[in-house]
Amino acid sequence: MKGPLQDAAPIELTLRVNGTAHTLQVPPLRRLLDVLRDELSLTGSKEGCGEGECGACTVLVDGEPVLACLIAACQVQDAEILTIEGAGLESIQQAFLDEGGAQCGICTPGMIVMTKAWIERCRRDDVEPTELGARTALAGNQCRCTGYGAIIAAALRAAAPGDGSS
């Protein structure tokens, strides 16, 4: 049901997504997820539940991992958004390929974006990336295929310094 989210006079929304500036006319309560998928055709962020439970819509807003299905357009005025389509995720994506972290792939974009946020946070706080740290960071991203082992391995691999051999 998305009726009430369409109501109210549209606003002019300016934001940067993956480094590109956009100006859009959207209802103020339009979900960020819908702005990304429908207005900007960035379909990499997925809707698994629409209620903030599954994590498949995880994006970075001003560097913070959040759920795009819970964010209204009026709340990201002039924000900097990073989605799975953005740059800077390559080493994490490679780690997921190397460790078998993607099976059906539907949770994968959210997992990778959240992993990015976690690695950045570890660096910023000068905290060593551990298995528990990875699991805690990814606890809001649900996967039904993998049992999480390969995903955690991929996150740790991507977080390891240098050539990632561990």
Next chain:
Amino acid sequence: MKVVSARTLEQALEALATATPATRLLAGGTDLMVELQTGRAQPDLVVEIGGVSELRAIRETEQGLVLGAACTCSDLIASSLAARFGDILVSAARDVGAVQIQNRATLGGNLGTASPAADLTPALLALGATLQLRSHGASRELPLSEFFTGYRQTARRPDELIAGVVLPPRPPNELRAFRKVGTRRAQSISKLVLALAVSHEQGRVLRARVAAGSVADRSIRMTHLERALEAGATGDERSAAIAHSVAHDASPQDDVRSSAQYRSAVLGRVLTRMLAGLPES
């Protein structure tokens, strides 16, 4: 429906001046966005306050610690002041959802939604928190224990918003504990939330605050137990007081997450475990 994005507290209060009971505040959106999505909320006006920076301040004052109501769980977790004054509140914040939710869910939202399963509220009740309510041209303070008036009902008037939460200074000797029992280890609505703060001196209880969530239509203080502790109950007397308080202060229900029987039993068991940490005289 009208949507007003406020940039300052004054703008928000002006917009709220014409609020009705159907008016909603949007801060983190972790509750409201779901209610809008499902059609459960059909507001006439939404006042968006996520960008009001003064509502996110954390300041130490003579009263104690003032937490801006738009502080997110992540803000609380990152704040050394919050850790010092309200360690059990920070524990509660860590048990909310998962990182993405913690980055958005706010103090004011958790209080204002007034779900009986709210994670932060029992810790705030145990800490003796006071709310700062503001409206256009007026302000008032209200002890949190007087804020909840019914199932998802609060004393907030439609034209008011929760501006801040005040935590008093921490007494020198205070046993504090927090526990959330959920359906899984993260991303879980609670089956039971328990928070207590019992100040003591040389084996004597000075003041006890014991609060629980998900065992009534609102977060509660377990006043029978508090009085018994303050009267010096130990051993079998304390066990009896716990049982009595569980039976009379709490009214747990069966619901999709758990049963009344489980909630009652576990409430007693966890309280017993927590209070075992009180030093004897």
Next chain:
Amino acid sequence: MTHYVGKHLARPDGPDKVAGRTTYVADLAVPGAWLGGTLRSPVPHGRLQRIERDPGFDWSRVVLVGPDDIPGENVQALIVDDQPVLAHDEICHVGEPLLLVAAPDAPTLEAALAALRPVIESLPAQLDFETSEHVHKRIDILKGDPGAVFAQLPSGARVFEGSYRTDSQEQLYIEPQGCVAWPPEPDGSFVVRGSMQCPHYVRKALVRCFGVTEEQARVVQLATGGGFGGKEDYPSVLACHSALLARACGRPVRMQYERHEDLMVTPKRHPALMTHRTAVAADGTLLAMDVEVVFDGGAYATLSSVVLSRGCIHAAGAYRCEHVSIRGRAVATHHVPCGAFRGFGAPQTCFAIERQMDRIARGLGLHPFALRHHNALRAGDTTATGQLLRDSVGSMEVLEAVRAASGIDTHAWCDPQRDDAATADDAIDAGATNANAGTTKRRGLGLSFFFHGSGFTGSGEELLKGRVRVALLPDGRAEVLSGSTEIGQGTITMFTAMAAETLGCDAEDIVVATPDTAHVPDSGPTVASRTCMVVGGVLTQACRTLAERIGAGDAPFRERARALLQRGDDGSVGVTYHSPPGLTWDDDTYRGDAYPCYGWAADVAEVEVDLDTLEVDVLHLWTAVDVGKAIQPRLVEGQIEGGTLQALGWAQREVVSTRGGHVEQDRMATCIIPTTLDAPPIDVTLIEVPFPHGPFGAKGVGELPMDGGAPAVLAAIEDAIGVHAAHVPATPERLLALLQARPGASA
């Protein structure tokens, strides 16, 4: 020396998935598409009298489709023709579709649905499956004469009885169900694209619903975000609905379920009750087994007959016993029809026999590992259906491997003399006063041992006639044409590896075609742990034939392949499945070779129980699995880890309940699955006891891991706190109730 089989080949579909470029149905842009929705019954049983339309709504804005608008038969074709596409008289479950609506946008669709009111005369609903007398299917299996054994027990023998329950479970694929249908062309042909496991099942349903030919109903599988059985038959329902709407409004129609609708109306695991009576000699030898199995099939038969079949065949467990009686029935209730979910009846019955074995072990004072080892089926033994196990029986190997990994055999299971047992009883009683004393947690270990037949039961595969084609493309690459779908398990990778290995080419020389019924043969459904062994086997045969035609040589593969085409050969080989020789099966007596072979496994779970809250954490899970041959070890481990975690979730916390016929867990906030913090490290030991009739020796693995997790966890809980939980999920609420019911426990 193999190049691809048994080695790690990077997933061809991997790069798109990690980049977010993969197009799932919700990502498919369809300009001009309308949205479809469904008016559903709010009651579990009733007679539909009429559907009222609010005259205040402008009905010209939308298109409605009712039972009278169905061009073919109002039958949701699957096995038994008892389920209508749209209910027209008797309503049999909450959520049953009554009317379809197509609208240009979401707000109009919502408004139209809100303006429709079904008028239903409510009828009494049968919601309790134990008392239902309406039987979808009965299956009886008899081996030897158990009655005679029970009547005259040898000296020293004892009889153990136990009742075991398993509740429903939701597949919870992270991608909700959805499809898009296009309106018919002038020649009556149309196409449906969507998230699904079995495009040919969907086609079969469309053919009946529309009264068209197979060529006219084209079905294309899009990238599918998880299935686990939940997208085996339900996509046929969605496809019929959306195609009917597309035909009615002359535009493409998208039906994309939101999570709430998906949880409310799509099929889930069959709730079950198993009752065991077992005669056991003093040394633990199983003398006779009597098992009753009852499954709740819900309102319509759908797949219940086959779920019951597999459940019953596995009900005696992976054990030898000369006298076995298994009596099973799948009954009807006024619940949403149940369907396929990984394991397909076996997790339910396997749970029961494994808990029964623990009951026997404890009763006789035998170690559960020793009891399993003593009775485990070995090569040369016969199963409950009288099947002589010849090939690929890794039972001893998996038991030995899990023993070595976990030390379960030397662990003093449920022994009250154990070191850490002393403090437990003090703290266990509710309202413990000496909570200061000792630990707040107790640990335990538990074992399960199980098997799972690969492929369709009995004559199923012969009847299916699964077919694969391999055809050379003009550029010399080889294209694999199969109806088997990639749903995350790695079909594309596995087929690429097998084809490249057999053709003697590089992985880059292989293309796996999209499962599009217009282009690929019907290889049978992607279910039943058959894609590797059965379809992969047919694929390998086809590649071998093609390789012979291409011939060996020093030139690169593509060059030699193009040369073959230039010689006038069409470069295409189609092969149909034939069962291995010497297998017999009788569908009436349920005797014979139920499956060509079985996968074997053993699990050991280590749990930690919180004595105050009865929350259970699984700290570690060891599993040893005989898969015949791991074509792609990384993928096989992925299946084992994923399936095992689904089993652990079911064991502990994945509650699915109904009230008045409504599913109570109708949002993801309440229908929960494990998170990263609930998932233990899962230690997998892969065992390979090759199956001579499987490609490179491979058997199936997809479902096997689902069968053993739950009993291992509940056995570990029993070891930790002494309660014999016999009901899945063993939630903290149920565990506390069991503790409080123990004699001597305080209130």
